[in-house]
Amino acid sequence: MPWDMPDGEFINNYRLSWPLFQQLVDELAPFTAQRHHGWHWHFYAGGSYQRRVGKDFNLGLCQTAVHKCVAEVTDAPNNPAILLRHIAFPNNREDRMAVMRGFMDAFGFPGVVGCIDGTHIAIIRPHDYEEAYFNRKHYHSLNAMIICDADLNVLHVDASYGAMTRMWDSGYAQREWMMTRVATPAPDSLEAHYTDLHCSTRNTVERCIGVLKAMWRCLLAHRTLHYDPVKAGKIVNACVVLHNMCNRARIEVPTLNGYDVRRDGRRQPVQPVNVGDGATSRRGLVERLWRDRHRHR
Known part of the structure; x- marks a missing residue:
């Protein structure tokens, strides 16, 4: 037994x-x-x-x-x-400061309350609105959004949308409250330094998704969930609850025998859609990081 x-x-x-x-x-x-x-x-x-x-x-x-x-x-x-006990976005100043300290200590990137990305969760062809769940990789999936902290704990998950129904499926736009990388920074420039830090920080959520799928393999692309979108979304939520429990308990992540979990659905394109209304905010951060870099030399 x-x-x-x-x-x-x-x-x-x-x-x-x-x-x-x-x-x-x-x-x-x-x-x-x-x-x-x-x-x-x-x-x-x-x-x-x-x-x-x-x-x-x-x-x-x-x-x-x-x-x-x-x-x-x-x-x-x-x-x-259960969900609120194990999956909670920081909703007060003390909790937000704790998350920001985690990212600052690990990556030197200030003011981060979470890293965001999405991943495809393969499902069988739905009976209703089938086209909304057919992704650009030519299979049916949920477009699950994940936000995590620096320790790979999931702070928020939303698996209630199809592959083609999220406005950000084509990329995340720069906003005052969301920082994106600079698409083509000049070498050794302020923008290049910012983008290097941004990419290393944002890689946290990709690693988080990798750990989530390595632990709970029903979410892997080749392990299609044979459930309708609503039930499949609930399975994603349940797996995230388990992920946070195991991650906080430091349960060892099993190997995937050479399987590259990144191919499971790194949705975001190489470049963001547009700079949006946060260009000034990002420029200020770019300059601050550059000053900090030279101050600490």
Whole structure:
């Protein structure tokens, strides 16, 4: 039985340590009737289809039963009480300052309250509005937005849109509150220094998405979710809850045997769409970083 497994084997199968698994069971207990619902995270961890999970000797359930259990344990972590406990954008000055310190200490980039990017989550062809979910890589997907902190904790997730329905699918525009890279900075210029720092800082969210998909492989592009967009979006939310629990507990990220998770859907094009209404703000930051660079030499 699973509880007889060595710690390493348990984590390899379920991604959760035994204490973390017990915490999960306790937290979900008020929202589900399944007494052993934690075992069904095996479906998310391995990215295997329900038939395989249903035949797993550790579960001993038929595919129909697994389908019902997965549906129920997907709804449970989507309860607002669970989501807000584990996925919370900093909404007060103290929390925002803590996130900003994390990015400043790691990358020397000031004023960052989160790095944003999106990733494709492959789904089967939906019955309704099929064209809205067909992405430029020629498969159906959700266009999931992720915001993370410097420690790879997800601060916000939105997996409620199709691949073609987000206005920022073609890139993020510069705004007063959103800094984008300079597209073609001259070598050794103020803009080049800013862009180098920006790229290294923003790489945090790409690494976060990579860890998320490495841990919960049902989100990988070749592990298409066989659910409608609403249910698939809930699975993404559930995986993010688990990601934050494991990340904060420092659970080791498994290898993907050479699979490059970046090919799963780095959506953002090389250049932003436009500079938008934040050109002055970005210019001020460019000059500040340049001054700081020379001040500390």
